[in-house]
């Protein structure tokens with residue numbers, strides 16, 4: 001590539017990057033560095049002095065049964081959310097590819113949940129399944145199910161997973177549709193001529209060729225389940241009942257803001273940071289892969 | 295022809311309709327609830343068709359000042375949310391455009407350092423630096439201000455990367471031509487770069503507007519006063535009490551008002567929206 | 577062992593485009609039928625209907641005497657080579673070739689034997705472990721052929737299989753396809769827009785235009801007796817010279833043979849012209865004067881681009897020529913080498 005043609009100004013570029021840089025430094029780097037520092041400090045009970053304790057906070061956090069529980073909750077929540085949201089979206093996208101009439105209408109109706117805030121999504125589902133006034137809860141009880149997500153941890157988990165996946169279906173649907181459209185029609189035709197029946201075609205041709213999209217969505221859905229669902233947990237269960245739906249992000253918030261255990265909360269933040277970095281790295285590996293493909 | 299036997303097509307439509315029902319039902323149900331009286335809502339199951347309290351419920355919520363959220367009318371909340379969503383979307387676009395412009399069209403010491411500094415913020419979402427960022431807000435006196443709700447959220451690597459990517463596709467001859475014509479960097483920015491970026495800006499705007507509108511954790515942290523709440527936070531406060539006290543019909547109206555504007559943006563600007571989604575994730 | 581019979585086949589696409597307007601072709605067993613015609617004339621549509629990839633709007637398609645209209649591509653036992661090859665990008669060459677056999681439940685060792693034998697024939701043996709993106713264009717083309725051959729289907733279908741190759745490779749592959757098809761004796765339908773490919777490959781040549789068959793027959797018969805001005809100008813390169821007749825007269829003709837009464841166009845091929853030498857050769861033939869506007873020596877022959885009173889014509893002369901631009905030449909064509917077409921473009 002030839003060197004880019006540029007403007008010769010010396011001062012102007014600094015002025016142009018200044019706003020973004022200032023915000024980045026003040027609201028991203030300074031707090032992040034503070035989180036790092038805080039994670040190695042421990043305050044005395046009155047908050048008057050603090051001392052440097054190296055990795056003691058991390059040790060404490062990682063041996064705390066509540067934190068280990070939270071890791072488990074997050075894992076269950078993320079896997080279930082990603083599986084439900086991606087599975088449903090893939091099914092719908094495959095069906096949408098099959099129909100000719102009404103495609104646009106289906107898509108338009110399918111993208112609504114994307115515009116709904118996670119917290120509101122949670123509230124809508126809570127309203128539907130609220131044990132005392134939810135119509136669907138009424139239905140479940142009528143079916144003989146002892147439904148009360150406010151008391152039963154597993155039911156609470158099911159409810160937040162439902163709300164979280166519901167909101168993510170739109171996004172996954174659009175990407176799966178795009179992924180399906182990118183598969184050349186002649187490949188499907190060649191497979192049909194090669195004697196593969198529709199189901200076989202899907203699993204041997206379509207699904208493998210969709211792998212880059214699926215993998216990308218897996219990362220995006222994991223990030224979503226980890227971070228963007230805070231609103232759902234906060235609005236629907238508050239981490240309860242017990243600690244049955246206390247995810248990692250919710251626990252950081254809860255320990256820092258509600259329980260005011262600063263050192264622990266900061267250590268948890270740093271652990272989360274490591275997780276984000278790992279996920280981002282995986283995502284970029286994927287982007288590189290995609291460049292190599294085809 | 296392959297696969298489109300009538301039965302298969304029928305099954306496909308059936309699955310899609312079921313899917314749409316699942317996707318749309320919670321929203322429809324909320325709408326239905328928002329048109330019934332509190333008494334009807336408290337006695338499930340709710341009718342499947344809208345009731346007759348549309349006008350009463352909506353005007354009460356919009357102008358009545360709902361008791362549970364400290365006498366703040368939904369109109370105020372909608373105003374706050376609109377300001378925040380627009381502020382975040384426009385602010386992000388402006389500062390990203392500027393920094394991407396600097397990084398692509400100028401050569402200056404520390405250019406790549408700046409680029410990486412911006413890039414790495416991808417890995418620092420609010421959730422991982424909650425407390426210290428909150429402290430910064432307190433120190434700057436930004437609690438309960440629009441600036442506090444907006445400014446910390448407008449730095450983003452995604453938008454900058456997107457514009458950078460796009461600017462890199464603009465041929466150097468265009469810059470040369472501009473320079474030969476005696477156009478300075480500002481003229482070039484206004485007359486050439488901005489018009490060329492229109493599509494990208496529109497696509498990004500939709501995504502960022504939704505992003506701003508649906509913020510939760512940040513507004514929760516930096517607002518204490520009820521009249522500075524966004525509608526999402528206010529909703530949460532409305533149902534944070536025991537069921538018996540919750541004015542569900544007004545909650546439902548507020549929910550509708552909270553989800554209809556972004557849905558309209560997504561549906562009406564669908565073309566840009568889909569493009570924006572795909573672009574920002576590359 | 578199969579014949580392919582099309583009876584008054586029509587195709588109307590959902591949008592309303594009538595791509596094929598009633599085509600009847602009977603392809604005998606073991607023959608190679610080439611569909612040729614300009615882009616958009618409905619060749620691919622016709623081929624895809626034989627494959628079962630498009631529904632047949634009207635008429636019948638039979639393979640081996642059995643109507644297959646309602647049978648999907650999966651059960652028709654045909655193989656197709658696509659223009660872009662349509663190789664499965666995530667499978668190795670071996671698996672690309674084995675896929676169709678596995679789908680038919682053939683035992684593993686039998687599959688292995690067949691794939692390796694076919695790979696041997698096509699000189700693909702050393703490529704079996706590669707993926708399509710690690711192959712050159714020519715190699716991909718071979719794999720696509722291999723995938724079709726290994727199945728030993730009833731019918732081969734080819735949709736412009738060589739059009740993505742460079743000219744030299746295209747020439748080689750053309751010969752190879754012809755030989756393979758003969759050897760294997762599999763009935764084949766081959767679509768191309770290249771008249772040279774069509775002429776050299778076809779046992780049965782079908783010239784199509786705007787969704788209809790213009791002419792059907794042996795390639796040389798079509799070359800010698802084109803049924804219409806369309807076929808005359810499509811088959812042969814450079815194409816036949818066509819000059820308009822006005823009330824039985826050709827403008828600028830020095831001598832003209834007897835002309836059928838309803839003829840509106842006279843045609844003669846560039847290679848049937850003789851230049852300069854007059855006299856007996858042109859007895860009862862056509863003789864006209866033309867001014868040379870361009871000379872293209874190709875080596876073994878030269879083409880003269882000339883302006884005659886009735887219009888532009890191309891003349892082929894063997895070897896080098898001393899003719900120069902600006903020369904005025906007498907151009908002669910024997911009586912039996914002249915073609916006449918009516919006002920509707922049909923041969924008279």
Ligand SMILES: Nc1ncnc2c1ncn2[C@@H]1O[C@H](COP(=O)(O)OP(=O)(O)O)[C@@H](O)[C@H]1O
Pocket residue numbers: 589590591593594595613614615616617618619620621622
């Ligand atoms: N799927 C389709 N839907 C509608 N029209 C089509 C479709 N495929 C082809 N056509 C139209 O049918 C005509 C014939 O196309 P095709 O068979 O591909 O021509 P060819 O292969 O001879 O170039 C063209 O006018 C083309 O535009």
Ligand SMILES: [Mg+2]
Pocket residue numbers: 619620621
């Ligand atoms: Mg074609």
